Amino acid sequence: MLSKEKTLEVVNIMAEMFPEAECELTHRNPFELVIAVALSAQATDVSVNKVTPALFEKYPTPEAFVQAPLEDIMNMIKTIGLYRNKAKNIKACCQMLIEDFGGEVPQTREELVKLPGVGRKTANVVLGDAFNVPAIAVDTHVERVSKRLRIVKQKATVLEVEEALMKKIPKDMWVKTHHRMIFFGRYHCIARQPKCETCPVFDYCQEGKSRLLKQK
DNA sequence: AACTCGGGGCA
DNA sequence: TGCCCAGAGTT
Numbered sequence: 001m002l003s004k005e006k007t008l009e010v011v012n013i014m015a016e017m018f019p020e021a022e023c024e025l026t027h028r029n030p031f032e033l034v035i036a037v038a039l040s041a042q043a044t045d046v047s048v049n050k051v052t053p054a055l056f057e058k059y060p061t062p063e064a065f066v067q068a069p070l071e072d073i074m075n076m077i078k079t080i081g082l083y084r085n086k087a088k089n090i091k092a093c094c095q096m097l098i099e100d101f102g103g104e105v106p107q108t109r110e111e112l113v114k115l116p117g118v119g120r121k122t123a124n125v126v127l128g129d130a131f132n133v134p135a136i137a138v139d140t141h142v143e144r145v146s147k148r149l150r151i152v153k154q155k156a157t158v159l160e161v162e163e164a165l166m167k168k169i170p171k172d173m174w175v176k177t178h179h180r181m182i183f184f185g186r187y188h189c190i191a192r193q194p195k196c197e198t199c200p201v202f203d204y205c206q207e208g209k210s211r212l213l214k215q216k
Numbered sequence: 217a218a219c220t221c222g223g224g225g226c227a
Numbered sequence: 228t229g230c231c232c233a234g235a236g237t238t
Contacts, residue, residue: 025233041234047224048233081222085235119235139233157217158234182233191231192227 002151002204007168010149010201011177017200018183021176023129025049030105030130031097032056035090037125038117043080051077062094062103089117107131120158128175136174138162141185148189148207 002010015021024045027033032052040048055076059065065073073087080086093115097103105126106112112123124137136142138161146152152164169177188195196208 023233037233038235040232042221042232043223043234044225044232046232079223081224081232082220082234083222085221089235117235121234125233137233140231141233186233 001153002149004168006204007149007151007165008170010151010204011169011173011180013200014180014184015176017188018180021179021183023125023179026052027129028056030126031062033130034093034105034112034115034118034122034126037122038089038093038115039077039080039086041086041117041119041122042082047080051080062097065090065094066098086117092116093118105130107133109135120162124162124178128178132175134171134174136162136165136169136178138165138178139182140191141182141189142178144191145181145185145189148194148205149201150206 025033025036025040026049027036036048036052039052055073058076059068059073068091070087070091073090074083077083077086096115097105100114101111107127109120109123109127112118112126113120121137121139124135127133127135128137138158142165143158143161146161146165147154147156151168152161156164165177166174188199194208194211196202196205196212199205199208202208
């Protein structure tokens with residue numbers, strides 16, 4: 001496995017690659033962030049950003065979503081896939097926000113994951129981006145990059161990835177690290193065709209080396 | 217741990 | 228055409 005020191009070096013190199021790396025999901029407040037990130041499950045950030053502006057303009061608050069016709073929400077998010085469950089989750093989520101949390105987005109992980117459609121990953125994004133609470137959200141990019149670099153073993157679970165990153169990276173860097181790894185995974189260490197030939201962290205990457213050997 | 221949801225993007 | 232996408236919920 002990649003050592004703590006080298007993991008930190010790798011993250012710093014990623015920071016140089018994407019100095020502006022931040023959440024690409026459009027959001028103006030914690031509430032919109034919760035909904036937008038929940039909608040992004042198994043969908044691209046690009047496709048989510050296409051539907052959220054109109055959605056939040058029409059339904060800006062939990063109260064508005066609760067009163068909205070389910071059919072209309074479904075129709076407005078139809079292009080992102082999994083839209084039936086997601087539309088129902090939005091309404092149920094908003095209902096719970098009103099009934100159990102006074103209409104405000106809760107600021108602990110235990111409370112956040114109670115919200116329908118909000119799992120550990122979404123909760124961690126909200127904690128980090130909306131409330132500045134240190135957390136590492138492990139999505140497909142973070143998981144893939146961590147495994148290719150052997151920061152964790154190949155068969156590690158999502159939770160094990162999160163724990164390993166928390167152990168190897170200083171707490172005050174958690175949120176930024178998460179964004180940098182996502183950018184790195186999205187634009188460089190791409191799932192199907194990683195750009196190993198031009199990769200700044202190639203020297204640290206076990207999978208990159210074996211992949212290049214295989215090509216010959 | 218494995219399975220399902222799902223339309224759109226891209227090769 | 229086939230594979231995958233800033234996951235969550237259920238079994």
